[in-house]
Amino acid sequence: MKISHIIKLVPVLCLAGCALMPAAPTGNWSVEPVSHYDSGYEQGTEIVSVQQSTLRAVLSNFETGEVDLLDVSHPERLQRKARFNLNLSKGEELTSVAFHPSLDMFAAVIDAGNRPGRLEIRSATTGVLIDRVVVGFGPDSVVFSEDGKLALIANEGEDFLFEPSSKHFFTPEGSVSIVRMSKSGHIVSHKNLELANMTNYAGFVISKAGRFMEREIDWNGDGIISKDMDFDGNGKIEKKKVLLGCFEGQDVFGMETKGEQKILIPIKTHSPALLEPEYIAISPDAKKAYVTLQEDDAVAVIDLVNEQAISYYGLGATQHKVDARYNGWVKFDQAMTAFREPDGITTVANGRYFVTADEGDTDTDSSAPADGQPTSGGRSVSVFDAETGTLLGDTGSQLDELAFANKVYPERRSGKKGSEPEMVVSLDLDGIPYVAVGMERAGSVELISLADPFHPKVVALGKIVGDEDKSPEGIAHFMVDGEHYLLTANEMSGTVECFKIVRQGED
Numbered sequence: 070m071k072i073s074h075i076i077k078l079v080p081v082l083c084l085a086g087c088a089l090m091p092a093a094p095t096g097n098w099s100v101e102p103v104s105h106y107d108s109g110y111e112q113g114t115e116i117v118s119v120q121q122s123t124l125r126a127v128l129s130n131f132e133t134g135e136v137d138l139l140d141v142s143h144p145e146r147l148q149r150k151a152r153f154n155l156n157l158s159k160g161e162e163l164t165s166v167a168f169h170p171s172l173d174m175f176a177a178v179i180d181a182g183n184r185p186g187r188l189e190i191r192s193a194t195t196g197v198l199i200d201r202v203v204v205g206f207g208p209d210s211v212v213f214s215e216d217g218k219l220a221l222i223a224n225e226g227e228d229f230l231f232e233p234s235s236k237h238f239f240t241p242e243g244s245v246s247i248v249r250m251s252k253s254g255h256i257v258s259h260k261n262l263e264l265a266n267m268t269n270y271a272g273f274v275i276s277k278a279g280r281f282m283e284r285e286i287d288w289n290g291d292g293i294i295s296k297d298m299d300f301d302g303n304g305k306i307e308k309k310k311v312l313l314g315c316f317e318g319q320d321v322f323g324m325e326t327k328g329e330q331k332i333l334i335p336i337k338t339h340s341p342a343l344l345e346p347e348y349i350a351i352s353p354d355a356k357k358a359y360v361t362l363q364e365d366d367a368v369a370v371i372d373l374v375n376e377q378a379i380s381y382y383g384l385g386a387t388q389h390k391v392d393a394r395y396n397g398w399v400k401f402d403q404a405m406t407a408f409r410e411p412d413g414i415t416t417v418a419n420g421r422y423f424v425t426a427d428e429g430d431t432d433t434d435s436s437a438p439a440d441g442q443p444t445s446g447g448r449s450v451s452v453f454d455a456e457t458g459t460l461l462g463d464t465g466s467q468l469d470e471l472a473f474a475n476k477v478y479p480e481r482r483s484g485k486k487g488s489e490p491e492m493v494v495s496l497d498l499d500g501i502p503y504v505a506v507g508m509e510r511a512g513s514v515e516l517i518s519l520a521d522p523f524h525p526k527v528v529a530l531g532k533i534v535g536d537e538d539k540s541p542e543g544i545a546h547f548m549v550d551g552e553h554y555l556l557t558a559n560e561m562s563g564t565v566e567c568f569k570i571v572r573q574g575e576d
Contacts (some may be wrong), residue, residue, distance in 0.1 A: 097528075097572055097573055098498065098516060098528055098529050100505075100515075100516050100529045100530060100555070100569075100571075101531060101568060101571050102531055103145045103554075104566075104567040105147075105534055105535075105564060105565070105566055106564060106565040106566075106567070107564050108137060108563045108565075110130060110132060110133060111562075111563050112560055113130040113131050113132030113560060113563055114129070114130055114542075114558045114559060114560055115131050115164075115165075115542045115543055116128070116129045116210075117129075117543045117545050117557070117558040118543070119141060119168060119545045119546070120168040120169065120170065120171075121548065124140070124141050124549065125141065125150070125168065126138075126547075129164075129165060129558075130163070131164060131560070134156070134162070134163045135152055135153060136155065136166055137151070138150045141549075141556070142549065143549075144569065145567075147565065147567055153196030157179060158181075161180065161182070162179065163177060164179070164180050164186075165177070165210045165211045167212055169193075169254065170213055173192060173193045174199055174254045176190055177189045178204070178210070179208070180207050183206075183228060185204060185206055186203075186204050186208040186224065187203050188202050188211065188248060189201045190254060190255070199254060199255065200254070200256045204222050204224055204246040204248075205226060205241075205246055205261050206224055206243075206244075207226045207227050207241070208224045209223050209346070210222070210223045213351075216355060219248065219250065219351070221246065221247060221248070221371075222245065223243075223361075224244045224246060225243055226242055226345060228240060228284075229284050229316075229332070231286055231288050236314035238286070238313075238314055238315070238334065239316070242263060242264070243344045243362075244261050244263050244264065245261075245262045245264070245346055245349070245360055245371060246260070247260045260376050262371065262376060264341055264362075265341070265381065280408075280433050281431060281432055282334045282431055283330075283331040283332070283334075283432060284332055285329060289329075294329045294330055295330070296327075297328040298323070298328040298329060300313060306325045306326060307325050308324070308325070308326045310324055316335065320335065321335065336364060336365075343364060344365060345362065346362060346369070347362070348412060349414070350414045350415045352455070353416065355373060356372070356373055357370060357371060357373060357455075358373055359416065359423045360414075361413070363410050363428070364410065366384050366386075366411075367381055367383050368414065368423070369382075370382065382458030384409045384411065384460070385408075385460060387407055387427070387447040387451070388405065388406050389404075389449070389463075389466045390403060390405070390466050391405040391466055391469065391483070392473075392478075392487075393405060394483055394484055395480055395481050395482075395483045399480050401470055406443045406444070408447070409425060409463075410429040410445055410447070412426055412430070412491055413425070413491060413493040413506070413544075414426070414493065415504060417519065418497055418502060420455060421456075422453060422502075422522055423453050423455045424450060424451065424452050424453070424493055424495065424504050425450065425451045425493070426450055426493040426507075427447030427449045427451055427463070428490055428491055429445040429448075429486040429489070430445065431445045446489065447463065448468060448469055449463040449465060449466075449467075449468060450468065450490055450493060450504065450506050450517055452519060452523075452525055461522045462522060462524050462525055464517060464525050468490055471515060471530050472511040475513070477508075477511045477530075479510040487510070488508040488511035489510045491507045491508070491544075492507050493505070494545060494546045495546075498553065502519040503516055503519060504516075505517070505546065505570075506544070507542065509541060512533045512538070513530050514533075515527055516529040516531075531555075531568045533557065533566045535562065535564075537562050538562065540560050541558065541560075541566070543556075543558035544557050553570040554567060555568040
């Protein structure tokens with residue numbers, strides 16, 4: 070794709086020095102669990118979206134291809150009002166849903182594997198299909214603008230294929246779909262926006278230690294993703310890397326003990342084939358959108374008026390202290406430098422900042438986060454100027470420290486990505502901007518004050534009930550009678566947790 074517009078880039082190595090947070094919660098708010106919804110399935114509840122005007126929510130299940138309609142008007146007692154089966158074909162997966170802000174309908178996106186995916190618009194009362202359109206490869210998330218006139222889809226395009234005769238791996242390019250809606254909720258127009266080749270632009274770097282993505286790939290073409298595989302054909306499955314082929318001129322390896330589940334795709338360029346849009350935040354005036362490119366540690370800025378990508382912000386690395394090793398002792402005293410690699414993104418109410426949840430998704434050849442080489446995943450929430458992409462501040466080690474103080478820190482993940490901030494949602498409390506972030510590995514939600522965006526402060530943690538793995542993925546905010554609530558969709562337990570944000574000192 071030819072791009073004639075100036076691409077603004079922010080230097081990667083803008084490193085945030087963040088003050089450490091006391092172990093105990095501070096501030097005027099607490100996050101208290103008030104109810105728990107069980108879908109009846111062991112897992113799969115991934116994305117939740119609320120329509121504030123009717124106090125209803127839609128909940129996706131990637132395992133079953135179903136959407137639950139929930140009544141959230143009584144937050145202490147979430148009730149399912151309906152369950153819609155989308156009747157997906159074999160090999161298709163429901164990846165995201167979004168409730169229209171005002172109409173009786175919701176959007177659902179379906180990943181169709183090696184074929185382009187689709188957007189479906191369905192009735193929120195009956196589940197009946199209203200409209201549909203083919204989008205890009207691997208649609209992973211969908212969001213509506215506040216006025217409901219736009220639906221945006223992040224087409225991740227993360228599936229890889231292997232051509233045995235040439236020993237080449239290839240993948241479709243990621244994209245962003247811009248869908249314009251009529252007042253009645255029908256699709257008026259659709260544009261699939263390709264992204265730029267950022268290989269040679271300043272502001273984006275490749276770790277000298279080497280970064281790679283782990284991808285499920287049907288290497289031998291039998292239609293099954295094997296958990297282990299004798300790649301070199303010597304009759305043994307050994308713990309070793311085997312050269313399998315190449316991708317964009319770079320060697321691709323597989324570990325026999327991990328089989329086709331985790332084939333290692335090298336990240337040596339920022340070509341369009343490696344730009345995988347993850348999530349989208351739309352500015353309050355619906356003139357711009359901010360798209361996380363997780364594996365590239367970047368955010369693309371989309372001009373929604375002219376329907377074109379106008380900027381790419383390299384998000385840089387964060388430096389702070391972590392507990393870097395799983396050794397039975399938790400101590401946040403080891404220096405870490407890490408690419409942020411955000412998953413979730415949101416904007417604040419006035420549109421001045423965008424905020425990222427820095428989960429991390431790649432791996433490096435570094436042996437540990439504290440060995441001096443940049444690693445993957447900031448373990449932080451970061452605040453950026455929406456106009457320039459300039460980093461204002463991040464939370465440093467506060468998220469993991471507060472998780473540890475509340476006895477939910479996953480020490481076994483210390484050498485990986487810690488508690489893994491996943492998705493993030495913004496809200497205002499007493500006129501001050503806050504964000505809430507789901508902590509995938511810590512089974513909790515943390516509340517962060519942006520009163521000083523240069524020093525975001527983690528002020529409270531709410532724990533999802535139960536001892537099983539929860540893995541909160543989607544997160545949503547809503548209000549009832551002036552009170553603030555949060556929902557998390559917990560994909561590994563098949564549940565939704567409802568939290569109330571409570572002013573400390575209230576009865």
